[in-house]
Amino acid sequence: MAAAAGEGDSVAPETTRVEAASEPQRRVATRQGFSPGHMSLENCAYGIAKALKNPTVRFLKERMEKDGCPMWPGLMRAAFCSSSGGYASNHGVRVCCNHMKTQDQIEQVIIHELIHAYDDCVTKNVDWNNCAHHACSEIRANHLSGNCHFKQELLRGIMKIRGHEPECVKRRALLSVNLNPNCSEKASEDAVKAVWDICYNDTRPFDKAP
Numbered sequence: 001m002a003a004a005a006g007e008g009d010s011v012a013p014e015t016t017r018v019e020a021a022s023e024p025q026r027r028v029a030t031r032q033g034f035s036p037g038h039m040s041l042e043n044c045a046y047g048i049a050k051a052l053k054n055p056t057v058r059f060l061k062e063r064m065e066k067d068g069c070p071m072w073p074g075l076m077r078a079a080f081c082s083s084s085g086g087y088a089s090n091h092g093v094r095v096c097c098n099h100m101k102t103q104d105q106i107e108q109v110i111i112h113e114l115i116h117a118y119d120d121c122v123t124k125n126v127d128w129n130n131c132a133h134h135a136c137s138e139i140r141a142n143h144l145s146g147n148c149h150f151k152q153e154l155l156r157g158i159m160k161i162r163g164h165e166p167e168c169v170k171r172r173a174l175l176s177v178n179l180n181p182n183c184s185e186k187a188s189e190d191a192v193k194a195v196w197d198i199c200y201n202d203t204r205p206f207d208k209a210p
């Protein structure tokens with residue numbers, strides 16, 4: 001389970017019913033964790049709608065449409081949940097509003113989760129039970145969403161400058177793959193290592209990491 005806002009997210013495939021599937025049964029708010037000063041569900045839902053104007057979100061939306069994977073109405077939902085966000089095949093993207101404080105955070109979660117949606121639909125044959133497949137998508141999502149831009153790391157209190165970005169991507173990808181019940185700590189590490197070069201350099205649909 002992810003510890004803090006922005007420091008964890010999950011892919012919750014319909015088939016494995018990882019995070020999202022267990023969430024609705026676990027509606028007890030106190031178990032979800034709340035970040036101090038988090039947004040109301042209403043403001044968060046408004047923020048999600050507003051995020052559609054973000055240039056990166058718009059670009060991803062266009063590319064998904066072009067590749068035959070249009071975003072459907074209700075793809076993105078405001079929720080109270082245990083990480084910062086999640087994605088599940090056939091369920092879509094969930095923004096965990098109890099961990100959102102700013103519009104910037106909402107947009108980052110959405111971009112991250114849309115990369116998973118993109119991989120799921122455009123790449124096809126993604127098997128979320130497979131630690132290497134999951135690791136690849138997490139590397140891409142953390143790399144391409146700006147989750148690891150210098151400013152974000154500073155906000156987390158991590159001051160290292162040199163080589164911070166790939167290290168951050170690795171750390172966060174590992175955290176997320178670890179949430180997959182099919183992937184032990186060792187299996188997660190091995191998977192991230194095995195696919196690192198290919199997936200870190202796979203910046204589709206961007207020419208380079210935004």
Ligand SMILES: [Zn+2]
Binds near residue numbers: 009011112141176
């Ligand atoms: Zn992710």
